[in-house]
Amino acid sequence: MSTQAWDEARVRELHDALVSLYEPVDRVAEHGADPTAEPGEGVRQLVTTILSQNVADANTSRATEALFGRYDDFAAIEAAAHDELVETIRVAGLANQKAARIQRALGAIREETGGAYSLAFLDAMATDDAKAWLTGIKGVGPKTASVVLNFHFGKPTMAVDTHVERVSRRFGLVPESASNQAAHDALDEVVPDELIYPLHVLLIRHGRECCSARGADCDNAVCAAYCDCEFCL
Incomplete structure (x- = not known):
């Protein structure tokens, strides 16, 4: 797990690095312009x-x-x-x-x-x-x-699924020993509001494509810069 402290600037750098590795996240394309328009x-x-x-x-x-x-x-x-x-x-x-x-x-x-x-x-x-x-x-x-x-609703809440939690621990965004609730709290605190959705999507993609639970493929610029898990060493 990375020991370097995380702040807003470093989170923005991580987001940009993930965008460079994958592609920008288009929220409107995925969820529509106004998902609250239909009450149900x-x-x-x-x-x-x-x-x-x-x-x-x-x-x-x-x-x-x-x-x-x-x-x-x-x-x-x-x-x-x-x-x-x-x-x-x-x-x-x-x-x-x-x-x-x-x-x-x-x-x-x-x-x-x-x-x-x-x-x-x-x-x-x-x-x-x-x-x-x-x-x-x-x-x-x-x-x-x-x-x-x-x-x-577009509220600034990071949904921490298994991929987000695993990658966040390996990158040191959340403490290794943090509970799932603590992981939610830590990410909500450090990630800028406007990056919560795109970073959520990008962390999931990275967890699926590179930073998998077993046999992770760490031969990429993001892992080289942010991760020192057992597969990176």
Whole structure:
């Protein structure tokens, strides 16, 4: 792990180095100009992110298609028999837990809004308050909350998945012993707000293409400059 201290300037240098290795991240191309325009889209993002917990993207897509293909709206999902919902999303893995989390989340949203399935109220909240509201739902952790707040609302919250966490530890962006919550807090503090989304995307790409968990390919300018993991030595 790199021992050099990280500050905003060094994070910007890392971002630029990753852009040079890959390409700039176009947020609008990936998420549209105004993802908050549709009231239910934030809720769909939350439900889909719960489905994605600890499972491959392909199975998340299958489970999402099955879920929204079977039920007409969020009210029907919340009201569905638990066993039926479990079978519907089984391909996502941990289906029993995820079904309960989805129904709890939908119930919390409905109660907060007085009957609407919309997360628009989070947009007006301070980032920390919005994150606290989401993580107050059992089964919604810091990563799931950060995905919704950053991807949907553009709030400065870094979603720390397995790739981001691994690369961040190897580069010394977060302490080796930090918990996942501490990793979220550390990255939110050091990464400039406008770089949180693009750096998230770039760290994931680097983790997939070069800085993998095993047999990492460290023959690149970014690893040479920032990493001294076992594969770089």
